[in-house]
Structure formats: structure tokens, C-alpha cells
Amino acid sequence: MLVNSEQIISALIETVQMVAFSLLFSTILGLPLGILLVVTRKGHLLQNLPVFNVLNGIVNIFRSVPFIILLVAMIPVTRLIVGTSIGTAAAVVPLVFYAGPYIARLIENSLLEVDPGVIEAAEAMGATPWQIISKFLIPEALSSLVLALTIATIGLVGASAMAGAVGGGGIGDLAITYGYQRFDTVTMMITVGILIVIVQGLQSFGNIAAKKIRRR
Amino acid sequence: MIEFQNLKKVYESGGQQVAALNGIDLKINKGEIFGVIGFSGAGKSSLIRCVNLLERPTSGSVIVDGHDLTSMSVKEVRGIKKNIGMVFQHFNLLNSKTVFANVAMPLTLAKVSKDAIKKRVQELLEFVGLADKADYYPDQLSGGQKQRIGIARALATQPSILLCDEATSALDPQTTSSILQLLKKINKEYNITILIITHEMAVIREICDRVAVIESGKIIEEGTVFNVFSSPKTETAKNFVSSVMNDQIPDSIKNIIQKHDGMQKVYRINFVGSTAGQPLLSELAKQFEIHINVLFGTITELQGTPFGNLIVEFQGSDKEIIRALTYINQKKISIKEVTAHAS
Ligand SMILES: Nc1ncnc2c1ncn2[C@@H]1O[C@H](COP(=O)(O)OP(=O)(O)OP(=O)(O)O)[C@@H](O)[C@H]1O
Ligand SMILES: [Mg+2]
Numbered sequence: 001m002l003v004n005s006e007q008i009i010s011a012l013i014e015t016v017q018m019v020a021f022s023l024l025f026s027t028i029l030g031l032p033l034g035i036l037l038v039v040t041r042k043g044h045l046l047q048n049l050p051v052f053n054v055l056n057g058i059v060n061i062f063r064s065v066p067f068i069i070l071l072v073a074m075i076p077v078t079r080l081i082v083g084t085s086i087g088t089a090a091a092v093v094p095l096v097f098y099a100g101p102y103i104a105r106l107i108e109n110s111l112l113e114v115d116p117g118v119i120e121a122a123e124a125m126g127a128t129p130w131q132i133i134s135k136f137l138i139p140e141a142l143s144s145l146v147l148a149l150t151i152a153t154i155g156l157v158g159a160s161a162m163a164g165a166v167g168g169g170g171i172g173d174l175a176i177t178y179g180y181q182r183f184d185t186v187t188m189m190i191t192v193g194i195l196i197v198i199v200q201g202l203q204s205f206g207n208i209a210a211k212k213i214r215r216r
Numbered sequence: 217m218i219e220f221q222n223l224k225k226v227y228e229s230g231g232q233q234v235a236a237l238n239g240i241d242l243k244i245n246k247g248e249i250f251g252v253i254g255f256s257g258a259g260k261s262s263l264i265r266c267v268n269l270l271e272r273p274t275s276g277s278v279i280v281d282g283h284d285l286t287s288m289s290v291k292e293v294r295g296i297k298k299n300i301g302m303v304f305q306h307f308n309l310l311n312s313k314t315v316f317a318n319v320a321m322p323l324t325l326a327k328v329s330k331d332a333i334k335k336r337v338q339e340l341l342e343f344v345g346l347a348d349k350a351d352y353y354p355d356q357l358s359g360g361q362k363q364r365i366g367i368a369r370a371l372a373t374q375p376s377i378l379l380c381d382e383a384t385s386a387l388d389p390q391t392t393s394s395i396l397q398l399l400k401k402i403n404k405e406y407n408i409t410i411l412i413i414t415h416e417m418a419v420i421r422e423i424c425d426r427v428a429v430i431e432s433g434k435i436i437e438e439g440t441v442f443n444v445f446s447s448p449k450t451e452t453a454k455n456f457v458s459s460v461m462n463d464q465i466p467d468s469i470k471n472i473i474q475k476h477d478g479m480q481k482v483y484r485i486n487f488v489g490s491t492a493g494q495p496l497l498s499e500l501a502k503q504f505e506i507h508i509n510v511l512f513g514t515i516t517e518l519q520g521t522p523f524g525n526l527i528v529e530f531q532g533s534d535k536e537i538i539r540a541l542t543y544i545n546q547k548k549i550s551i552k553e554v555t556a557h558a559s
Contacts, residue, residue: 115308117304117306117307117308118308118309118310120270120304120308121302121304121308121309121369123270124268124270124297124300124302124379125297125298125321125322125325125373126293126294126295126296126297126298126322126325127294127325128294131325135321135324135325136310139310139312139313140310140311140312142312143312213312214312215353
């Protein structure tokens with residue numbers, strides 16, 4: 001084995017950092033976007049078809065670009081925001097552009113599952129649109145939203161491994177540079193094992209949290 | 217008080233125009249329980265949803281307590297909605313919130329203080345008989361219990377109007393009855409005007425004061441429950457009435473009438489109110505030379521008044537039968553000859 005445990009631990013920390021920060025920022029981007037995709041659609045709370053169509057189009061464009069291409073295409077933007085295109089912080093930018101629209105779609109789906117009758121009851125009570133979103137839509141969809149964010153997080157773990165390969169560091173970087181390019185099978189197996197454990201752990205955590213919110 | 221003036225609603229769906237309401241004129245008085253009945257697609261939901269502008273009328277006005285809602289701003293309408301409670305067929309409770317939080321919701325939205333909310337919710341849960349269920353979640357309750365919670369929630373802001381769109385249609389007959397009694401109690405104790413939409417005539421009979429029959433987006437008949445039940449005018453109203461009154465002559469009886477040779481005549485006698493208590497038949501048999509044979513009969517109660525319906529056969533000479541009929545007419549009891557084809 002060509003790597004020591006210290007290298008693995010620091011790679012692990014980098015991965016966690018990348019995933020955590022990109023999850024944070026892409027949720028900040030994706031949550032309002034997802035809500036807007038729901039409430040501006042036809043027949044909904046704040047119907048506004050031009051806004052809906054534009055947002056829907058933007059999300060589709062980002063969703064249709066493969067991450068590996070997005071990674072490269074975003075380099076100028078990354079330089080502008082972070083100042084460099086290499087390193088863990090720089091990897092967060094393309095990750096956010098990748099996961100933000102993805103999270104928006106997932107959140108849109110969760111919110112659309114809310115019983116329209118509940119929204120109708122809210123409207124009958126004289127709730128404002130903001131009250132309907134914050135006190136009806138989100139609480140009713142919460143358990144499904146947690147599952148959606150779990151899926152997004154797992155997606156980010158995978159994407160962060162790719163980002164690592166172009167200089168972001170982390171577990172993925174380790175796997176490529178040692179496991180793949182230097183034929184170090186043990187390192188490859190260890191890194192893959194670590195990724196499996198992370199994904200399993202995240203999924204279990206998400207399931208338990210969602211269940212707890214839903215109760216029973 | 218709710219008043220509809222030439223109310224029209226046209227839906228656009230896929231380039232098609234669907235006229236759901238075709239000029240409704242209707243006045244619902246303060247403190248009454250008013251029922252609107254009609255078949256599926258008649259426009260019932262469209263009508264009730266115009267009362268709190270869940271649906272914007274295409275034209276015409278909706279006047280609630282003297283305010284024309286259609287000319288109000290969105291914000292003003294939101295304020296008015298606090299005065300109009302609504303109960304739904306499928307309850308529409310928040311599954312993520314406890315019974316307490318569900319009932320408290322309208323008060324939370326109105327930014328009422330925590331203490332006041334607690335007191336009011338307690339009061340409401342006691343009123344609907346579910347004080348022990350405050351910490352339950354809706355999916356732990358039966359349909360009838362959910363609807364009681366829906367009613368408690370609708371009453372939270374002390375509205376003067378309660379709208380019920382098929383509030384009992386998802387419930388079994390016994391539960392329906394108990395929910396209707398609860399609505400009656402609300403009407404009596406708080407003097408809340410109740411507008412009920414239903415396709416079940418039994419619901420109208422059980423609690424409404426007045427009723428309107430809606431068909432193809434138009435009110436085709438309107439009156440007190442007693443009048444509409446005792447003398448329905450339109451075909452649709454007759455159908456609805458006979459669906460609960462059971463006043464159709466059974467086929468077996470029709471067969472008997474068909475076999476008659478002319479010596480017998482068959483009549484339908486309607487008893488209303490105090491006349492239902494008179495021993496009419498025995499008087500007839502004593503005073504006239506006729507034999508009386510009761511073929512079929514029902515008696516029900518409408519708004520506390522007995523209402524009877526009897527199919528009888530008179531056997532005797534024409535002269536005696538005519539004398540008997542005159543006697544009945546003098547007593548202001550309605551009697552009509554029944555032929556084999558007519559009912
Ligand atoms: N949102 C809508 N878009 C298009 N058409 C609609 C819409 N809502 C109702 N309609 C149409 O308007 C007519 C009246 O519908 P409405 O829901 O008021 O009937 P209803 O009497 O409540 O029927 P039901 O007993 O089935 O609930 C129907 O023909 C229906 O198809
Ligand atoms: Mg309906």
C-alpha cells in the first residue's frame with residue numbers, strides 16, 4: 001500500500017468538508033428554487049408562468065450537463081468566486097452548481113406530494129402565501145424533504161470524488177492517483193470501502209430521521 | 217347572511233370552456249341551516265367555494281354580511297375569511313401536526329397569544345367531544361373524529377358562517393348522523409349560519425331549514441325543507457325526495473291496480489301535520505258505504521312535523537266514493553287518484 005493512514009484521514013476530512021459545504025450552499029440555492037418551482041406553476045399559490053418557465057429551463061439546463069463537463073466548464077466562474085480553480089474550496093463551486101438544481105427538483109417533487117386539500121384548507125383560513133409555505137407546505141413535506149436531501153447528499157459524495165480527481169483532494173483523489181494510476185489495489189479497495197460506509201451511513205441516518213419526523 | 221347575485225363561473229380547461237354556474241340568485245339568511253343539493257357536476261362545490269373566494273366568480277357578486285367580496289382586495293378578503301369557517305369532505309387536516317396544533321392553526325395564523333390559543337383549543341375540543349385526543353395525530357383518529365377536529369378548527373376564529381362541502385360524504389350513516397347533530401348544536405348554540413352542500417337528501421332532511429336544488433349551474437327549486445319534501449315541483453327534486461321518502465308505489469301493488477275491474481279506485485292520500493293524527497279511514501268506513509283497503513303507506517317526520525303518504529283502495533258505488541272524496545276534501549287533506557301507469 002502506497003498511502004498511510006494519515007493521508008486517508010486527511011482525504012476523508014477533505015471529502016467531508018467538500019460535501020458539507022456544497023450541501024449547505026446548494027440547499028440554500030435549491031430550497032427557494034424548489035419552492036418557487038412549485039408555487040409559480042399553473043393553478044398554484046403564486047401562479048407566474050414566465051418565472052416558472054425561466055426557472056424550469058435553467059434547472060433543466062444544469063441538470064442535463066454531465067458533472068464531469070460542468071466541472072471543467074465552471075472553471076472561470078470558480079476562479080471568479082474563490083480566486084483559484086484548484087483545492088477543496090474550489091471544488092465546492094461546481095458541486096453547488098451541480099447539486100443546487102438537483103436539490104431544487106427533489107424539493108419540488110416533495111412539495112408537490114402535499115395534499116392539495118391541505119393548501120385549500122390553508123387558503124380557506126385566510127393564510128398568506130408565505131404562511132402557506134412555511135406553516136403548511138414545508139411541515140407537511142418535511143419527512144419527504146429529509147429523504148430528498150439524503151439522496152442529494154449521497155449524490156454529492158459521488159460527485160465530490162470526481163471533483164477530487166481534478167485537484168479537489170479527498171477520497172476520490174486518493175483513489176485515482178494511487179489506486180488507479182499507480183495500480184495500488186489495496187488503496188483502491190480501502191477508498192471504495194470508505195465511500196460505501198459513508199453512503200450506507202448517510203442513507204440509514206436519513207431514513208431514521210425521516211421516520212422520526214413522520215412517526216410510526 | 218350570504219347572497220349570490222347572478223353568479224356565474226366559467227372554467228377554462230384545455231382551451232375548453234366549462235360553465236359551472238349559470239347565474240345563481242340565492243339568499244341565505246342569518247342563523248339558518250341552508251342546504252344545496254344536486255347531482256355530481258351540478259356546480260355545488262363551485263358555488264360554495266365562491267363564498268370564501270377559493271374560486272373567483274367569473275361574473276356576478278357574492279355578498280357576505282353586507283360586503284361584496286368580489287370588489288374587495290386580496291388582503292380584505294383574507295380578513296373576511298376569518299369570519300367564514302370551512303369543513304371539507306376529506307377533512308384536510310395536517311398529518312404532520314397534532315390535533316391540538318391543527319385546531320390551533322387558524323389562531324396561530326392570526327397571531328393570537330399562546331395562552332389564549334391554549335384556552336380556546338381546549339374549549340373547542342371539549343365542544344366536539346375530543347378533549348382527550350389533543351396530543352394525537354390525525355392518522356390515529358377515525359373518520360368521524362377527524363371531521364370533528366375539522367369542525368373544531370373551522371370554529372376556532374369564532375366565525376359567523378360555516379361552509380360544509382360534502383362534510384359527511386366520506387362517513388358511514390351513523391357517524392354522519394352524529395356529525396349532523398353536532399352541526400345542529402353549533403347552529404343553535406352559537407347562532408352560526410350554516411351552508412351545507414350535499415348529494416344526499418337524508419342530510420337535508422335531518423338538519424336543514426331551507427333547501428335549494430341545483431342543476432347544470434342553476435337553482436331549479438328552492439324552499440323550506442318541508443315544502444320541497446311535501447310537494448317537490450321539478451323532476452330532479454322529486455327524484456331526490458323519493459330517494460329518502462320511499463313514497464313510490466312498489467311494483468307488486470301496481471300489478472294489483474292493473475288487474476282492477478272498475479269497481480275499485482286507488483288513491484294517494486297525503487297527511488301533513490295535525491291531519492296525520494286524525495282517524496280518517498275509520499271515519500270514512502263508518503259514514504259511507506265503502507270498503508277501504510290500505511295498499512301501501514309511509515310516515516316520516518320533516519322538521520318536527522309528521523308527514524304521511526298512504527295508498528288506499530276504495531271499493532263501492534261511484535256515488536258513495538264521490539261522497540267520500542268530498543268529505544276528505546272538506547278536511548283539507550290532499551287526495552289524488554292513482555292509475556296503474558302513474559305513481
Ligand atoms: N378547476 C376546474 N377546471 C375545469 N372544470 C371544472 C373545475 N372545477 C369544476 N369544473 C367543472 O365544473 C362543473 C361543476 O363542478 P363542481 O365541482 O362544482 O360540481 P359538484 O356539484 O360539486 O360535483 P360533485 O358532486 O361531483 O362534487 C363540472 O362540470 C366540472 O367538471
Ligand atoms: Mg363537489
